[in-house]
Amino acid sequence: MNNPELVVTTSPHVRAEDTVSKIMWSVVIALLPAVFAAVYFFKARAISIVLAGVVGAVISEYVFQKVRDKKITIYDGSAVVTGMLLALTLPPSIPLWTVFIGAVVAIVLGKQVFGGIGHNPFNPALVGRAFLVAAYPVLMTDWSVDGVSGPTPLALMKSEGAATDTWRLFVGQIGGSLGETSALALLLGFAFLLYKGYVNWRIPLGMISTVFVLTYIFGENPTFHIFAGGLMIGALYMATDMVSSPTTKNGRWIFGIGAGAIVVIIRLWGGYPEGVLFSILLMNAAVPLINRYTKPRSLGEVK
Amino acid sequence: MKALTFKQGIHPNYNKDLSKDKPLKNALRPEEVIIPIQQHIGAPLNLLVKKGDQVELGQKIADSESFVCAPIHASVSGKVKDIRKVTDPGGNIVRAVVIESSSEEEKMNSGLEKHENLDNLDASEIKNIVREAGIVGMGGAMFPTHVKMAVPEDKNVEYVILNGAECEPYLTVDHRIMVERPKSIIFGLNALIKAVDAQKGIIGIEENKMEAIESMQDASADYDNIEIAALETKYPQGGEKMLIEAILGREVPVGGLPLDVGVVVNNTSTAAAVADAVREGKPLIERSITITGRGIESPTNLIYRIGTKLSDLVEQAGGLKENAAKVITGGPMMGQAQKSLDIPAVKGTSGILVLSADEVDDFDPSPCINCAKCVDACPMFLMPTTLVNYAKNEMVEELEDYQVLNCIECGSCSYVCPSKIPLVHYLRLGKAQVMAKKREEN
Numbered sequence: 001m002n003n004p005e006l007v008v009t010t011s012p013h014v015r016a017e018d019t020v021s022k023i024m025w026s027v028v029i030a031l032l033p034a035v036f037a038a039v040y041f042f043k044a045r046a047i048s049i050v051l052a053g054v055v056g057a058v059i060s061e062y063v064f065q066k067v068r069d070k071k072i073t074i075y076d077g078s079a080v081v082t083g084m085l086l087a088l089t090l091p092p093s094i095p096l097w098t099v100f101i102g103a104v105v106a107i108v109l110g111k112q113v114f115g116g117i118g119h120n121p122f123n124p125a126l127v128g129r130a131f132l133v134a135a136y137p138v139l140m141t142d143w144s145v146d147g148v149s150g151p152t153p154l155a156l157m158k159s160e161g162a163a164t165d166t167w168r169l170f171v172g173q174i175g176g177s178l179g180e181t182s183a184l185a186l187l188l189g190f191a192f193l194l195y196k197g198y199v200n201w202r203i204p205l206g207m208i209s210t211v212f213v214l215t216y217i218f219g220e221n222p223t224f225h226i227f228a229g230g231l232m233i234g235a236l237y238m239a240t241d242m243v244s245s246p247t248t249k250n251g252r253w254i255f256g257i258g259a260g261a262i263v264v265i266i267r268l269w270g271g272y273p274e275g276v277l278f279s280i281l282l283m284n285a286a287v288p289l290i291n292r293y294t295k296p297r298s299l300g301e302v303k
Numbered sequence: 304m305k306a307l308t309f310k311q312g313i314h315p316n317y318n319k320d321l322s323k324d325k326p327l328k329n330a331l332r333p334e335e336v337i338i339p340i341q342q343h344i345g346a347p348l349n350l351l352v353k354k355g356d357q358v359e360l361g362q363k364i365a366d367s368e369s370f371v372c373a374p375i376h377a378s379v380s381g382k383v384k385d386i387r388k389v390t391d392p393g394g395n396i397v398r399a400v401v402i403e404s405s406s407e408e409e410k411m412n413s414g415l416e417k418h419e420n421l422d423n424l425d426a427s428e429i430k431n432i433v434r435e436a437g438i439v440g441m442g443g444a445m446f447p448t449h450v451k452m453a454v455p456e457d458k459n460v461e462y463v464i465l466n467g468a469e470c471e472p473y474l475t476v477d478h479r480i481m482v483e484r485p486k487s488i489i490f491g492l493n494a495l496i497k498a499v500d501a502q503k504g505i506i507g508i509e510e511n512k513m514e515a516i517e518s519m520q521d522a523s524a525d526y527d528n529i530e531i532a533a534l535e536t537k538y539p540q541g542g543e544k545m546l547i548e549a550i551l552g553r554e555v556p557v558g559g560l561p562l563d564v565g566v567v568v569n570n571t572s573t574a575a576a577v578a579d580a581v582r583e584g585k586p587l588i589e590r591s592i593t594i595t596g597r598g599i600e601s602p603t604n605l606i607y608r609i610g611t612k613l614s615d616l617v618e619q620a621g622g623l624k625e626n627a628a629k630v631i632t633g634g635p636m637m638g639q640a641q642k643s644l645d646i647p648a649v650k651g652t653s654g655i656l657v658l659s660a661d662e663v664d665d666f667d668p669s670p671c672i673n674c675a676k677c678v679d680a681c682p683m684f685l686m687p688t689t690l691v692n693y694a695k696n697e698m699v700e701e702l703e704d705y706q707v708l709n710c711i712e713c714g715s716c717s718y719v720c721p722s723k724i725p726l727v728h729y730l731r732l733g734k735a736q737v738m739a740k741k742r743e744e745n
Contacts, residue, residue, distance in 0.1 A: 006628070006629060006643075009666070010640075011631075011638060012636045012637070013629060014635040014718065015664065015723060016313075016718055018676070115670075117669075117672060242673050242675070243672050298683055299709065300544070300555050300556045300559065302557070
């Protein structure tokens with residue numbers, strides 16, 4: 001008596017409720033406070049930049065997959081995350097077509113050429129940003145809003161050695177990219193992801209505390225350095241990108257600490273005022289090696 | 304007292320409320336039983352009966368001269384109707400003795416003596432009773448218990464740990480036995496302690512079974528050498544390596560046995576079966592089972608004759624509901640999905656779980672996003688996502704280097720995976736690849 005209706009699969013027969021798209025859409029939700037903060041500081045301009053990023057990312061993913069006759073994955077939320085993250089790293093005065101191009105590069109060169117979600121060695125949003133920094137250096141460092149120029153706190157520090165008030169840095173009343181400004185909004189969203197268990201805390205803790213300790217050692221103002229520039233958004237949302245960060249616990253510490261060290265090196269001695277972008281991309285490249293050398297000791301294993 | 308536990312692991316929904324308050328009751332004597340003559344890990348058995356023979360309850364029907372085996376006994380009195388090949392719940396095709404149950408009243412005739420207490424028995428006599436009674440690990444592994452009790456000269460056993468964790472969701476049979484038959488478990492534990500010359504017995508029970516913890520504490524109050532350990536409710540707490548880690552803080556070496564760290568682990572149900580064999584001369588001809596799930600009419604706990612068909616048992620739990628979609632023997636984490644209910648329940652069958660249609664997903668896997676939830680869940684500290692890639696590419700050296708053989712196949716990795724990748728399935732494949740290479744080399 002075979003019962004044709006009975007489903008037969010291998011164990012386990014129950015699964016947790018988490019899915020890739022639940023995780024990605026949760027990241028979208030987590031980024032909303034930062035978007036709201038950007039709208040508060042930069043008005044409608046912020047909305048159009050975020051939309052240009054998201055639309056550029058989603059459309060290019062759709063077209064790429066359609067052309068290559070692959071499964072369309074735009075609904076899993078990962079392209080939306082990439083578009084939002086990229087937009088949040090851009091200056092408020094940037095032309096929308098630039099945002100769009102950056103998003104296309106992020107998705108096509110940062111993600112899809114490697115085989116789509118799960119296969120990209122680098123954080124796609126940062127690949128997009130790196131392209132824009134190289135291709136449009138002037139547009140990428142124009143911090144004027146409504147014709148009024150406002151240099152970023154890090155640029156001020158680099159050129160004039162002037163520090164900005166910490167409280168203004170924390171809430172975001174400063175010049176800078178859309179999502180760099182309010183550490184408070186970024187931390188709110190991160191707390192939500194932590195609560196859901198969708199984000200790793202070792203990487204941001206390692207990265208931010210390394211920046212704090214090293215800038216203190218080298219005689220800088222450490223609180224200024226952790227709240228200024230892209231460190232918060234980079235450490236909380238980009239370095240923690242699951243696909244391009246290590247899978248071992250010790251590996252995540254190394255990744256975070258390494259990225260933090262590179263940030264400090266670039267900020268203090270490099271040509272750019274900010275080093276978060278390159279620090280994460282460089283550590284992304286080291287992930288396979290980090291994973292290999294931080295393989296956990298299996299229970300009962302004698303090394 | 305703080306509950307003990309191991310590192311990592313998962314917290315699935317336990318769903319034990321469906322059946323945990325249903326007292327054990329005897330299932331109806333089936334009209335026929337189908338008894339596979341291989342219900343253990345080890346050497347195959349020789350048949351002791353032939354078609355047409357009359358057999359009595361408890362009569363040995365298959366045995367072997369080999370050390371690693373467990374004999375099989377008739378679970379009903381009656382006539383051997385047929386000897387044929389059947390599929391067992393593990394999916395193996397095995398020879399089985401089909402016995403037609405007689406309508407007369409049964410009389411146990413196992414040839415085993417009854418011993419009121421352990422005073423007149425020495426270690427080797429206890430082991431012999433356990434062997435003759437055909438007792439195997441009843442948590443599901445079906446490893447012959449007397450083989451576990453055979454301690455080599457150079458090893459010393461300090462602890463006998465009983466597994467009362469019952470960490471598989473849904474299952475409540477060990478819980479019921481601990482609540483209803485605590486004295487039998489303690490008797491069986493003392494027999495095991497005496498047989499392996501251990502100093503102490505510890506019964507590990509998860510905290511979601513307070514009733515069982517209290518029941519076992521009461522029953523063990525008079526024994527200084529027995530302790531009850533409350534364990535955190537976490538899967539796979541009942542894995543023997545996890546139990547030893549939680550209770551004693553010792554790690555079983557890779558490729559080693561609990562014996563290597565001075566421990567023997569048995570299931571609570573197994574201990575109760577040992578007590579029945581010693582005191583009543585009763586071989587392993589029946590066991591308890593939980594029949595549960597949202598696809599079954601009235602979830603329950605039953606004591607059934609080995610070889611009873613799954614369909615007979617399901618019927619006594621009210622039958623399948625309209626929406627029944629998946630029938631699993633064992634629990635949802637490590638149990639096996641069945642195509643047919645026309646197969647016998649065996650010595651290791653601790654549960655029949657029926658999932659309803661809305662609980663059965665098709666789990667269409669998407670690419671791994673390196674979230675490392677599997678790495679963080681693995682109680683053996685393996686890197687499942689990395690091992691999957693090695694298994695897919697038959698990279699045997701890397702599989703070995705990354706300790707794939709240490710995988711206990713608990714399924715925690717597959718459970719947590721947001722991409723719904725059947726990780727543990729690939730890990731089994733990886734283990735098979737390494738084993739195949741080892742056989743080739745020998």
